[in-house]
Amino acid sequence: MATLDLKQIRKTYPKADQETLKGIDISIESGEFLILVGPSGCGKSTLMNTIAGLEDISSGHIVIDGREVSQVEPKDRDIAMVFQSYALYPNMTVYGNIAFGLKIRKMPQEEINTEVQRVAKMLQIDHLLDRKPSQLSGGQRQRVAMGRALARRPKLYLFDEPLSNLDAKLRVEMRHQIKRLHQQLNTTIVYVTHDQIEAMTLADRIAVMKDGEVQQLGTPNDIYSAPNNMFVASFMGSPSMNFIAGCVHRNDAGQPYIEMLDSNQDPKQLSLPLAMSEYEGKDIVVGLRPEHITDKVMPDSDTLTRLELSLDVLEPTGPDVIAMFTLNDQEIACRLAPTFLAKAGQVVPLSFDLSKAVFFDAKTEQRLEVG
Structure with missing residues (x-):
């Protein structure tokens, strides 16, 4: 040694x-x-x-x-x-x-x-x-x-x-x-x-x-x-981390969020942790691993967003299913239960767990310190 x-x-x-x-x-x-x-x-x-x-x-x-x-x-x-x-x-x-x-x-x-x-x-x-x-x-x-x-x-x-x-x-x-x-x-x-x-x-x-x-x-x-x-x-990671870009806004209750467009160009909002309020008005990128976007029903929290998105592609792997959706004209990979069944075009309810997200500066691409 x-x-x-x-x-x-x-x-x-x-x-x-x-x-x-x-x-x-x-x-x-x-x-x-x-x-x-x-x-x-x-x-x-x-x-x-x-x-x-x-x-x-x-x-x-x-x-x-x-x-x-x-x-x-x-x-x-x-x-x-x-x-x-x-x-x-x-x-x-x-x-x-x-x-x-x-x-x-x-x-x-x-x-x-x-x-x-x-x-x-x-x-x-x-x-x-x-x-x-x-x-x-x-x-x-x-x-x-x-x-x-x-x-x-x-x-x-x-x-x-x-x-x-x-x-x-x-x-x-x-x-x-x-x-x-x-x-x-x-x-x-x-x-x-x-x-x-x-x-x-x-x-x-x-x-x-x-x-x-x-x-x-x-x-x-x-x-x-x-x-x-x-x-x-x-x-690192397969599928790799999802990147969702947007400008940080705050609603009337003070909850920070970014706005996105789905495959039909309909606006969707993704709630962010309260600590992200300090980046209001700035362009960021939200990084989410596929396992943190699931079809599981999870307890409500300020870092959980439920969205209904139209399925693009379904890829069974055995232990799980990789489902592909579109947000902001980019493919988003989600890791779903192996029993999940759906067809392309079907609307699927998804839980986005932002408590596990990583945030990046949109210009420098460096991780942001939050909290």
């Missing part, structure tokens, strides 16, 4: 005249599972490569367990990396692939045997040790790649989109395997993925990146429930 401190990491490619990493600051505790997420081109894989030493940084400091390693060769950083492509030696058996790094380090053969058997049993591939990679499934190859990394017992593990080449069922199985391994070994892991479900289920903390910068660093619950801005809010 090891701590990892990334201090003002910058990376510029002179030929492209483009700064890919723009002052990344992240501190990772010993035994922590940190996941880097973001869209393609945001810099997450570049950051991973700089930690591993596969790419030089333009400025900043990479510190592992208190030791500055920014100028240290990759082989001397005591890091193991699992790649998306597995990178197995095709002419070696599973045993040979797992043992390779141990042989390079001149470990005694008896100790190599013991370590290979330990790792293979842990990953449930001990019955495959005599096979070549070409004889293995994708999930088995990925476990061999993980086994090769685990056998070295490094201070830090780096996973670069290790599950992206697997089918949906295998991804779920391997996700469970990685989660179980982390709980057993309590290792320090930095993991890159574009899959927000992987991030939410595996991470102790998540760093959401965009254009070479960390937009938010926090626990999965922080990222999901209290996103710093509209980018983070939209990136």
